[in-house]
Amino acid sequence: MRKLLRILLRCVGVVVALCLVLAGVIAYNHNRYKVPGENPRDSSVVAQQGDVESVTGNYLRGFYYPAHGTARPGTVVVFGGSEGSNNNDAARALQGQGYNVLGLYFFGQPGQQAELVKVPLDFFQEALDWLKQHQHQGPLTVLGVSKGAELVANLAVRYPEIDNIVLFTPSAYTYQGLGDIVTGGRRVLRGRASRCPMRRCACSLAP
Numbered sequence: 473m474r475k476l477l478r479i480l481l482r483c484v485g486v487v488v489a490l491c492l493v494l495a496g497v498i499a500y501n502h503n504r505y506k507v508p509g510e511n512p513r514d515s516s517v518v519a520q521q522g523d524v525e526s527v528t529g530n531y532l533r534g535f536y537y538p539a540h541g542t543a544r545p546g547t548v549v550v551f552g553g554s555e556g557s558n559n560n561d562a563a564r565a566l567q568g569q570g571y572n573v574l575g576l577y578f579f580g581q582p583g584q585q586a587e588l589v590k591v592p593l594d595f596f597q598e599a600l601d602w603l604k605q606h607q608h609q610g611p612l613t614v615l616g617v618s619k620g621a622e623l624v625a626n627l628a629v630r631y632p633e634i635d636n637i638v639l640f641t642p643s644a645y646t647y648q649g650l651g652d653i654v655t656g657g658r659r660v661l662r663g664r665a666s667r668c669p670m671r672r673c674a675c676s677l678a679p
Contacts, residue, residue, distance in 0.1 A: 512557035513580040521560075523567070527574060527602060531584055531595035534558050534576035536606075537567040546610030546635070547603055549574045553618030554588055554650055556580035562615065572608060574599060578623055588619060589649035596627050611635040622646060 510517045515533070518524060524535040535558060548571045552559040556579060563575035576599060579585040585592075603612070613636040616624035621642035628637045 512552065512555040513577070515558070515577070515581065518558065518560050518575070521564075523564075524575075527576070529595075529598040529602065531592060532576070532598035532602065533581040533584060534574055535560075535563070537563045537573040537575060539570045539572045540568050541570050543572055544570045547572045547574065547608045547612055549576060549599060549612070549614045551576055551578055551614075551616040551620030551623055553616075553620045556588070559615070559617060559620065562617075574603075578620070587650065591623065591649075593623075593626055593630060596631055600631070600633055613638065615640075617641065619650075 515535075518535055519526065524537050527534045527536050548563075548566050550559040550562050550566070550573060556577065558575035558577045560575055563573045566573045577584065578591050578595070579588050612634055614624045614627060614634050615638040616622070617640040621639035624637050624639060625642055626646060628634050
């Protein structure tokens, strides 16, 4: 009996040691490889730079970047990636080239999913309604980077209002969410998890 108890204690000790090592590695990586600069999810940083208008809805969060100079036809909607930004740099670059731009967040903002898990695809209808209410006409182009590209490919399958998509480092499939290993799916459409591969994509580049 005592021998069995010693074995169990040793096993517990090994597990505890492994957990401590794992926690140490995570803490080290978090501090050693922390992305420099402002928090990409801090919308106040974007607002302070000026030349934007806040865009909000039930889930919709982001900024409108009115075109500089004579506006080109249509509107561009941009998304960031797993860092949780609204792709402010791309939005301002396009704005400077004469495009009306919506730079949108799809998680991490008040009223949204806190992490990149079970993002409701339905929120894009709010963006379409906003564009219609503000009388935006012409082709609708949607741009996404990495996980944002995965989102955009999903949206293009489900929203025929999208005319063009631009995907940087996309994926051909919808992968598991980040921050919730157990519950899985990253996208939700009308309350149901969307896990199936994208069936239509305007870009065939490999990730």
